[in-house]
Amino acid sequence: MNHSSSSNITCNFLTLASDSKKRTMLKNLNLPLISGSVTVRRHEFCIAFGQFKSNLHNAFCILRVFMQRCLVEGRQQNTMEHLVEIDNLTFSRGDRVIYDGITLNVPKGKITAVMGPSGIGKTTLLRLIGGQLIPDEGDILFDKESIVSMSRKALYKARRKMSMLFQSGALFTDMTVFDNVAFPLKEHTNLADDVIATIVALKLQAVGLRGAADLMPSELSGGMARRAALARAIALDPDLIMYDEPFAGQDPISMGVLVKLIRELNDALNLTSIVVTHDVKEVLTIADYIYILADKRVIGEGTAQQIRDSDSELVQQFLNGKADGPVPFHYPAPELEKSFLGERK
Amino acid sequence: MRFLQSLGASTISKLTAIGRATLMLFGALVAVPRVKNIPLVIQQLYVVGVQSLLIIMVSGLFIGMVMALQGYTILVDYGAEGSLGPMVALSLLRELGPVVTALLFAGRAGSALTAEIGLMKATEQLSSLEMMAVDPLRRIVAPRFWAGMLAMPMLAVIFSAIGILGGHLVGVDWLGVDSGSYWSIMQSTVDWNQDVINGVIKSVVFALVVTWIAIFKGYDSIPTSEGISKATTETVVYSSLAVLGLDFVLTALMFGIE
Numbered sequence A: 001m002n003h004s005s006s007s008n009i010t011c012n013f014l015t016l017a018s019d020s021k022k023r024t025m026l027k028n029l030n031l032p033l034i035s036g037s038v039t040v041r042r043h044e045f046c047i048a049f050g051q052f053k054s055n056l057h058n059a060f061c062i063l064r065v066f067m068q069r070c071l072v073e074g075r076q077q078n079t080m081e082h083l084v085e086i087d088n089l090t091f092s093r094g095d096r097v098i099y100d101g102i103t104l105n106v107p108k109g110k111i112t113a114v115m116g117p118s119g120i121g122k123t124t125l126l127r128l129i130g131g132q133l134i135p136d137e138g139d140i141l142f143d144k145e146s147i148v149s150m151s152r153k154a155l156y157k158a159r160r161k162m163s164m165l166f167q168s169g170a171l172f173t174d175m176t177v178f179d180n181v182a183f184p185l186k187e188h189t190n191l192a193d194d195v196i197a198t199i200v201a202l203k204l205q206a207v208g209l210r211g212a213a214d215l216m217p218s219e220l221s222g223g224m225a226r227r228a229a230l231a232r233a234i235a236l237d238p239d240l241i242m243y244d245e246p247f248a249g250q251d252p253i254s255m256g257v258l259v260k261l262i263r264e265l266n267d268a269l270n271l272t273s274i275v276v277t278h279d280v281k282e283v284l285t286i287a288d289y290i291y292i293l294a295d296k297r298v299i300g301e302g303t304a305q306q307i308r309d310s311d312s313e314l315v316q317q318f319l320n321g322k323a324d325g326p327v328p329f330h331y332p333a334p335e336l337e338k339s340f341l342g343e344r345k
Numbered sequence B: 001m002r003f004l005q006s007l008g009a010s011t012i013s014k015l016t017a018i019g020r021a022t023l024m025l026f027g028a029l030v031a032v033p034r035v036k037n038i039p040l041v042i043q044q045l046y047v048v049g050v051q052s053l054l055i056i057m058v059s060g061l062f063i064g065m066v067m068a069l070q071g072y073t074i075l076v077d078y079g080a081e082g083s084l085g086p087m088v089a090l091s092l093l094r095e096l097g098p099v100v101t102a103l104l105f106a107g108r109a110g111s112a113l114t115a116e117i118g119l120m121k122a123t124e125q126l127s128s129l130e131m132m133a134v135d136p137l138r139r140i141v142a143p144r145f146w147a148g149m150l151a152m153p154m155l156a157v158i159f160s161a162i163g164i165l166g167g168h169l170v171g172v173d174w175l176g177v178d179s180g181s182y183w184s185i186m187q188s189t190v191d192w193n194q195d196v197i198n199g200v201i202k203s204v205v206f207a208l209v210v211t212w213i214a215i216f217k218g219y220d221s222i223p224t225s226e227g228i229s230k231a232t233t234e235t236v237v238y239s240s241l242a243v244l245g246l247d248f249v250l251t252a253l254m255f256g257i258e
Helices: A002-016 A019-028 A036-078 A122-129 A152-159 A177-188 A193-207 A222-233 A252-268 A280-286 A304-308 A313-320 A336-340 B002-029 B035-078 B081-122 B125-131 B136-174 B179-189 B192-219 B225-256
Strands: A082-093 A096-107 A111-115 A137-142 A162-165 A240-244 A272-277 A289-294 A297-302
Touching: A082 A122, A082 A272, A096 A111, A096 A122, A096 A272, A096 A289, A096 A297, A111 A122, A111 A252, A111 A280, A122 A137, A122 A240, A122 A272, A162 A222, A162 B125, A177 A193, A177 A222, A193 A222, A193 A252, A222 A252, A240 A252, A252 A272, A252 A280, A272 A280, A280 A304, A289 A304, A289 A313, A297 A304, A297 A313, A304 A313, B002 B136, B002 B192, B035 B081, B035 B136, B081 B125, B081 B136, B081 B179, B081 B192, B081 B225, B125 B136, B136 B179, B136 B192, B192 B225
Parallel strands: A111 A272, A111 A289, A162 A240, A240 A272
Antiparallel strands: A082 A096, A082 A137, A289 A297
16 A cells, blocks of 8 residues: 555656656666667667557547447338427418328438428428427427427427528528528537638538639529528538428529439438428439328328339329329319309309 | 407407517517627617618708707797707707607618518528527527617717707807807706706617517518518508607606606
């Protein structure tokens, strides 16, 4: 006991002492520090040990990454984990029922598409997931936590893990593209300005707009604005990204760019994506799982192939763009003959 | 029966609107002021305050000049043109300064606030802020509110000061009232607490009302071009009426019963 404490003190003293003092002390202990051959050998040993250490470190890193990947893949294969779970959701605006008990799951790490005719409230669904609207009945789970019953503080915390790409892009018109992308970083992190600049440059590079960093949103084309908004949406590296009609009103080239970006970002950043759209062709190429909504409920779901093979008339009408079918061409109205006779309603 | 029904419906909708407005104001004010947001307030102070300076100064000058001209023609009949100074100063400090500033502010800055916030809503910028976990009440509404509250009393004081100088220009320089009596009778008549401070209090109250109406109308607007144009008009109309109505109430409280 006494011995160990005294050696401890020596050690502490050694670390505290300056280099020259250490030397004299070691000399007094008769250690062969000055001897030339020993110094050389020690030097070689240091290099060899350093190499060994870095090799070992690299090996460990590789092993760790490998094991993580195995774990992640194993988990994905074993139990299809869902990032967003919508359970028996009912929502109405005024007297108009928009959803009547829909159930829908969004698997982690995949692209889930939600399709349906215009005006059935696809955007509303995204707003419900984002907690901007409150459902009448049912529950929405994000990462196993209920968005509906969350406190305001928890909701704002959860929203940091999700982001949404609005149809209009919703860039802040009084800021440059750079400042727009930097905005969430400045609001939610305490990173230094040069670090933020680097992150912004990387995000803009990912969407191909690094050269447009100093432009104002009004100087961007529609497709560029959407890409800039996408860079802003991924600025905080979210878990979930929701695309609201990403392909609407885009020319074929920017549509192709967006399709590529959605797929690549999803895979590269290990995101989970929800794409709300009515562009059938594009969605069938990128989505891992598809839900088709119509008439207040889910009318079809499955992989792209399952959807194509669906025998539901409604699904087929939607996929093939038939003018008339289960979704009628005419807005509900009295018969034409009757309206000629003066009957309006 | 239908009349009663519509009366009830409109009363309920008005009351819920007042409730929503109160909630919005509460949400914006309850936010702990963060150091990060001070530059935003300063930026808005520039937009609503500094950019309104020109219209306020020009109006103040002309109103002061007109007051002196009108006052002189009346006072000179009684040989009391020496009282021109206090007449101009008191009417500006007590009434015209706060009231006209508030009316001009509603037209110049209030309508701009409504249109800006309404358009932010229409272009989904407010929604996207919410989705970025940034509270639009704190980020957008609160800085604009505080900027309005700070700017308007200052503008009112500037308005009165320029008006008094305008009165001096017309009364003393052009119409030949004695400069010494213009200033000295003004100094002995105008009371700091009774006149100056009461004027500033009035203008703080007007600032609250006008800015509140402006940001609420923008925040609550229907996000279409029609909705925003309606909201902008309502901002100017409602805040003008509120200012004039409140002015009577405040005057009665401050000067009515001696």
